[in-house]
Amino acid sequence: MNQSTPPQDWDPSLVDDIVARHKGTEGPLLPILHDLQAALGFISEDAMHLVAQALNVTRADVYGVVSFYHDFRTAPPARHVLKICRAEACQAMGGEAHAEALLARLGLGWGEATADGRLTVEPVYCLGLCACGPNAMLDGAPRARLSEAGLDALVREALA
Amino acid sequence: MMRIYLPRDATTLALGGEALAAAIQAEAAKRGVAVTLIRNGSRGLFWLEPLVEIETPQGRLGFGPTQVEDVPGLFGPDLARHPKALGLVDQIPFLARQTRLTFARCGLTDPLSLADYEAHGGFKGLARAREIGPAAVCAQITASGLRGRGGAGFPTGVKLETVRKAEADHKYIVCNADEGDSGTFADRLLIEADPFCLIEGMAIAGQAVGAARGYVYLRSEYPQAIETLRAAIALAERAGQLPGFSLEVRVGAGAYVCGEETALLDSLEGKRGMVRAKPPIPALHGLFGRPTVVNNVLSLATLPFIMAEGAEAYASFGTGRSRGTMPVQLAGNVRHGGLFETAFGITLGELVEEIGGGTASGRALRAVQAGGPLGAYFAPHQFGTVYDYEAFAAQGGLIGHGGLVLFDDRVNMARMARFAMAFCAHESCGKCTPCRLGSIRGAEVLDKIIRGERRAENAALLEDLCETMKFGSLCALGGFTPYPVMSALKLFPEDFGLTPHAAALA
Numbered sequence: 001m002n003q004s005t006p007p008q009d010w011d012p013s014l015v016d017d018i019v020a021r022h023k024g025t026e027g028p029l030l031p032i033l034h035d036l037q038a039a040l041g042f043i044s045e046d047a048m049h050l051v052a053q054a055l056n057v058t059r060a061d062v063y064g065v066v067s068f069y070h071d072f073r074t075a076p077p078a079r080h081v082l083k084i085c086r087a088e089a090c091q092a093m094g095g096e097a098h099a100e101a102l103l104a105r106l107g108l109g110w111g112e113a114t115a116d117g118r119l120t121v122e123p124v125y126c127l128g129l130c131a132c133g134p135n136a137m138l139d140g141a142p143r144a145r146l147s148e149a150g151l152d153a154l155v156r157e158a159l160a
Numbered sequence: 161m162m163r164i165y166l167p168r169d170a171t172t173l174a175l176g177g178e179a180l181a182a183a184i185q186a187e188a189a190k191r192g193v194a195v196t197l198i199r200n201g202s203r204g205l206f207w208l209e210p211l212v213e214i215e216t217p218q219g220r221l222g223f224g225p226t227q228v229e230d231v232p233g234l235f236g237p238d239l240a241r242h243p244k245a246l247g248l249v250d251q252i253p254f255l256a257r258q259t260r261l262t263f264a265r266c267g268l269t270d271p272l273s274l275a276d277y278e279a280h281g282g283f284k285g286l287a288r289a290r291e292i293g294p295a296a297v298c299a300q301i302t303a304s305g306l307r308g309r310g311g312a313g314f315p316t317g318v319k320l321e322t323v324r325k326a327e328a329d330h331k332y333i334v335c336n337a338d339e340g341d342s343g344t345f346a347d348r349l350l351i352e353a354d355p356f357c358l359i360e361g362m363a364i365a366g367q368a369v370g371a372a373r374g375y376v377y378l379r380s381e382y383p384q385a386i387e388t389l390r391a392a393i394a395l396a397e398r399a400g401q402l403p404g405f406s407l408e409v410r411v412g413a414g415a416y417v418c419g420e421e422t423a424l425l426d427s428l429e430g431k432r433g434m435v436r437a438k439p440p441i442p443a444l445h446g447l448f449g450r451p452t453v454v455n456n457v458l459s460l461a462t463l464p465f466i467m468a469e470g471a472e473a474y475a476s477f478g479t480g481r482s483r484g485t486m487p488v489q490l491a492g493n494v495r496h497g498g499l500f501e502t503a504f505g506i507t508l509g510e511l512v513e514e515i516g517g518g519t520a521s522g523r524a525l526r527a528v529q530a531g532g533p534l535g536a537y538f539a540p541h542q543f544g545t546v547y548d549y550e551a552f553a554a555q556g557g558l559i560g561h562g563g564l565v566l567f568d569d570r571v572n573m574a575r576m577a578r579f580a581m582a583f584c585a586h587e588s589c590g591k592c593t594p595c596r597l598g599s600i601r602g603a604e605v606l607d608k609i610i611r612g613e614r615r616a617e618n619a620a621l622l623e624d625l626c627e628t629m630k631f632g633s634l635c636a637l638g639g640f641t642p643y644p645v646m647s648a649l650k651l652f653p654e655d656f657g658l659t660p661h662a663a664a665l666a
Contacts, residue, residue, distance in 0.1 A: 029430030131497025
């Protein structure tokens, strides 16, 4: 998801519009949740409630889906999201050590945001750039061949 | 008019491709040279990306890996002396040694040009499929010997025939593009370089079984592929290439287990991606309970070649029961990383040492993980293993989706074994106990071994747990995670603080 467009403010009619766009399709829940998160930055309890009503399913059903998938958030993310690949091919290129060093410098654990709310660092398991590791993705834009210095530069770019 | 090619795919983008494109345009304007910049797909020679190509009467000259400072030199005077000059791209050994059937057009064409696609043989297969009819299409695909390229290796023709014979009000074609295995990128490369090939393949499958609707389940980690495929579908539909067949891209949400076909179907239906017990098989009771063809991108994208050139043309490549070609993906700590499509029958050692050129670090190659996070590790003494389904299975290994991840001598295999268990725990759908709990206990037992607690006893316990996961799990996630774990233990006992003898007893 691209965080460079600021999320829209909460407005129940936004949910109605998104649901209406997908309601006639087969299995509309995931496309609805993706659109909601793209518009709002996360999927709130209020939004889940409205989606459940509109699709005539229980709130538990919707919550169950939201909580199952790593992509969906139930709280607002930081302004920028840096996803660092932790899978085998990037590990083979030393990616894990770079990532751990970065997290230590920022004082963060995986999935945590900086105190000023500007950057969340999340794990991702493979970006499909495995011949050019280590890799990461900043706000939806892929970056490859990231040395430790390259990863630092990427973070500085995000925080600038 | 100077014609320059620069890929538009995620790899090039990730390596500064947009800045490079801008620099090429700016340099051309400065020199007053008329340039057509074609954003092609990648050739799959990733260590050379960004790979710029310049068209000449002799062929396309390559330059790579290209940086912005290399751009002025691309305008002459002496291209052969450019510091990044690679000569004719077709003659680069990594490319010249390949047998490109499925990936024949990748990198040659503009991925979103229907005219380019048709000029390079596109839609011939679909035309032939319409001409000969469903039963003959299924027979051709069966005769080609094509097996599912997602990992399971099930004969594609048999699956299509099963769906063809099933009676239902409607049927579906579902393309599994949830390419989650680390070390694999063939699906992404194909979709970003030749999306019409996948579209044609899905239309052929629809024609073969009588399905009017298709879905591509594409992972969210591939935003460029999503955009390219959606654009290509719109172009093909507008041009009237897909009469009677509608196609839609659905985006995954970061769950590895949705690459398992039944979890994928549940996800498409808008549910948690939970694995279903089989039977019933998806071919009879699939998406929304209808007969459904679920196949990987590579299997579907191979159908146009088989239909256009004939089953024999495909089956003439390969060895034993592994017919045709496999797009092998060389990844991780590899000198020449990329996509190498080759007939089955080459050895693992030729792939990683000759073609891959060994490690990127220049250090000793210690281990190769074949077939993704659920595939076994191989040690150098096994490099004589022939690359085909049966020979790999005999070594307790997996061809899988064709990934090979290389590790140099700095790898700690006990950490890799622990990672395999932890990854399984992270991604388990939770439906079956051996996978949901076994993976967590597995990581804990490995922690004890790594800490040096009763190593031999814990290694025996680990093996017992792995047996339970292998035979008791509902799908390959829990069922195959033991392969990387046990192969690491047996091949590299010293990393676990064990003697070879103790590891053999485990």
